[in-house]
Amino acid sequence: MPAHEPRAIIIGCGVAGIALSARLKKDLNYSNFIVYEREAQIGGTWFLNTYPGVGCDVDSHLYSFSFNPNPNWSKRFAEQPEILEYLNSTVDKFGIRPHVRCGIEVVEARWDESGRVWRVQLRDFETGYTFHREAEILVSCVGTISIPKDCDIPKWESFNGAIWHSARWNHEYDLTGRTVAVVGNGCSAAQLVPQVVKHAKKVFQFQRSAQWVTSRVNREFTALEKWCFRYIPLLARWYRFKLWKDTDALHTLYMSDTPALVAQRERATRSAVEYIKQNAPAKYHDVLVPQFPLGCKRRIFDPGYLSCLYKDNIELTSEPIVEFFEGGLRTPNRDIAVDAVVLSTGFKIQQFLSPITVYGRHSTLNEHWQATRGAQAYKGTFVAGFPNFGIIFGPNAFPAHNSVIYTNEVQVEYLIKAMFRPVLAGHFATLEVKEAAEMYDANALQGKLKNMVWSGGCSNWNLDTRGRNTTNYPDNTWKFWWQLYWPRWRDFDIGGDTGRRPWHPLQKVVVAVAVVSLALGGAYHRQRFLR
Template identity: 80%
Template structure:
C-alpha cells in the first residue's frame, strides 16, 4: 500500500488503541475503505496497553472476551492476559488487517474545527515540534480515558529528594532492590503492582485512601488441548467467547436495586466478598479493608494475589492521610515516614474526555457544550449535537462496568459505519448532525436510569463528575447497548446534501422479503389453479 501520510484523507481517526483498531479494522473489512488516517500521540500503537507497563499489569476481563470478534485469538496463554500478551495481540491485529500504513505515531491533535463543509485539524509532530494541518469530511475520536494520569495532589512534592512517578509511567530504570517504597492508592493498578514490588523492595508502605471490594480471581493457564480445540474445532472459540459474554452480562444485576430479589442477590455477593477478604487478609487489616459502601459502587478488584502479599513482613498498609511531602519521605498527622521512592497509583483523568484536544463545532467547543449541559454526554454514546460528521468511540456513558469494553467499542464502530461512513461514502448526504432534542432526550433517559444504580451509593468513584453526574457508565446490559445502536433512527438527525436515500433497515428488509416470497407463492398457486380451470 502506498504511503498516505501526505494525502488529504476523507476521514481522520484520533487514537490507535483498542477503539481505533476496532473502527479502522471494520472500515477496511466491511467497507473496503482505505481513505483514512490515524493520528496516535504515543510512539507506538496500543493506547493504555502501550502506556501501562508497571509490574503485574493485566486485564480483569477474560482474554477471549477481551478480544475482537473479527479476530479471535485461540492462543491466549491464560484466562486473564497480562500487558505484553495483550499488546502483542493488538499489534498482530493491526498488521493482519493492514492498518499500520494508515497510522502516524508521535503526532498529537491540537485542535479540530468544523467550517460547515469539513473538519480542519491542527496537528503537532512531537519529535520535531512541527505544526501542520489536515482536512477531512469525517472526524472520529477514539481517545481512551485510561491514559492521562491524575496530577499529584500531595503538597510540597518539589522538596522530596527521592524519586516520584505514576504507576502508568513506570520508571523501569529505577532499581527497587534494597529501597523503601511508598505506594499511594489501592485501586486496581495498586492491587496488581504491590504484590510484585513487595518481592523486590526492602520495605513497602501502602497508603489506602478508601477501602475497595476485593473478590477472588482464578487466573489459570489454558492447556495445550484447550488451545488446540480453540484453533481447530469449528466454532469452539466463538462459542466459548459467547458463553463468557453471556455469563458476564448477567453480572449487571449486581448494580441494580430495583427489586428486593436484586438487593438480596447483591447482599449475598457482598457477603461472599467480605468472607473472601477476611479469609485471605491479615486480621489486623480486616476493618480497614472491608468497605462501608455497596458492592460495585467502586470498580471491584479481582484479586491478583494482593491480599496474600499483605501477610509478608516487609509491607505496611496504612489509612493515615498524607499531609505533605518532606525532604526524605511522606508526612502524616501522626509521623514522618522515610522512603526512597513514591509510586502514585492514584488513577486517571477519567472525566476529561478528549483532553487536551480542543474540538470546535458549529457554535462552540466540545468542552463548553458539555459545561452547558452540566456534564459530558453524547447521543447513543456516540454523537454530539452541533458537531457534524463527528463521532466518539469510548466516550460518555459507553463504559460497561460488568463486561468487555472491546465489545462496546465494536458496537459503536459498527454504528458509526451504518450511520455516518457508509451513507456519506455512498453520497446519500454530505453532513450528519444529531438533533439537540434527540441528544437531550437520550442523555436524560440514561441519567434517570443511572440515578437508581449502585454508583450513586455514596462512595467516591471516578464514574461521577464534580456535579455528581455519572458520565461514564451505560446503565443496561451490553446486549441492550447493541440493540440501541443496531440501526440509526434517521429522524433524530439533520443532514445536508440529502438525496433522500437511506439504507433499508434489516427488519423492514426482512419483512419485505417475506411478503415478496409469500406473494410469489400465492401468485404461482393462483396461476396454476387458473390453468386447471
C-alpha cells in the first residue's frame, strides 16, 4: 500500500469534471482530490455561453447525468439557465463544491519520474499569484467548446463600434435601435439571431457556408408528466433509455458503407431541403440549402431561425467579408455600416487542453500529437508517455449524434476501473498505455472515419489541418461503452505492480455462483447424512 492516500487533481469543472467528481465521491468514497476551474464559477460551456437564446439541442432527460436524473425539466430541450442550475444542484447534492477552486488556472503540468507524481503549476486569476501542487493522478476535464476562435477578419482593430464573440456575450450593450452584424451561421448563430432581430433596428447576418437546418419541436413538459417522472418507478429511466436508443439509431445517417445507407441519408436530405424551403423565404433558398452531404457539418435543429428570416429588419448574405473599416464591414460589393459586430465563428476545437502545457515522460502532449500526425488518445482517454493521466472529452470521444454526457460518463467509469480503483487500492502505482496500443486504436478509428460523412467535402471543425478527424467517434455509442467496459491490462505498462487486479464483474458472478453451489451442495449432503 502507498505511504499516503494517492492524491488527484482534476482540471475543469464543467460537465466532465462534475461527472468524475461525483462518481469518485459516490462510488469510491474518495475525497482526496481538488478540482481547479479557471472561470469564476462552475459549469464550463454552460457558464460561459450566455447569449440570448442559448440552449441544448439534445433532449433534456438524455443531456443529464445517469446518477442524478432530473424529473423537473421544463422543456424537451432545456435552455442555458436551467442547465446551469442543474449542474450546480448536482455539485451541491454530491458534496463536490468544497473540492472546487474557481478562478485558478492550470498553467502547466509535469510528470516527475522520481517521485511518481504530477507537479502542477497554477495561477490565481484574481491575485496573479502562482503556486504548485502535486498529485499522483491528473485528469483533464477541459472541454473544447470553451475558447472562442480569434477574429481572422483583417483590420478588426480599426472598428470604432462594439465587437464581441457570442461565447463572451456583452450584456452591457443595448441592442435596441442598433444596426448589428452577426458573422457566422452555425448552431450558436441560429439560436441568437432570432433574439437579436427582436431588438435591433437592423441585422446583417454573414453566412460563411450553408448549414443543414432541420425541425425541432421544443414543447414544455406538463405538470402530470413531471409528477410521473418523479413518482412512477423506473419511468424516467425507461424514458431516458428510449431517448438514448432512438438517438443512437441516427448514427447510420453519418455512414456511407453501403448503397442502402447512402440512400437513407439521401431521403433525410430531401426531407431537410423540404423543411428549409417550407419555412424560409424563397429569396434565401439558394443561399440556405447546402451542397454537401447532410451531417458533414453539425446539423442545426431549428430554434425559430428560418422563420425569423421573414422579418423586415434582417438581411442574410453570403458575401464574403474582406475587412473591417472604422464604421463597419466591407465586402467585395459594398461597405456596410454597423454599430456592433457579433462573432459567432466557433471555437478552438482542435486545441485540446489549450492553453495548458502538459509534459510527460519524453515530450509535451502537443509534441506527442504532432509526432503521431494528429491528436489521439487510447480509447479517447489515455495517452502513451503520460502515466496516471487521463482525458475526458478528449480526441475522438465526441458522439456527433448523441449526448456527450453519456460518453463523458463512460470515460469516467473507465478511468475509475482502470486507474483510480487499483491505484487507490495499492494494486499498482502507475498506469501508462503502451504506444503500440495507442497507435493501433487510433489507426483503427481513422480507418472507420474515412468512410464517414465528415469527410464529405465540407469545411468543418472535426478535421484538423491535415484532414484527420480528431473529434468524432465513428460507431454507435453502445460500442463506445462496450470498448471501455473493462481495461485490457496487456495494453498498459504498469509500475509498482503487486500482481493484483480488480475483479472483472464476470469473475464476481462466477465466484458467487460457485459459493452458492457449494453451499447448496453442502446442505444437500448434510441432509443425506442425517437421514
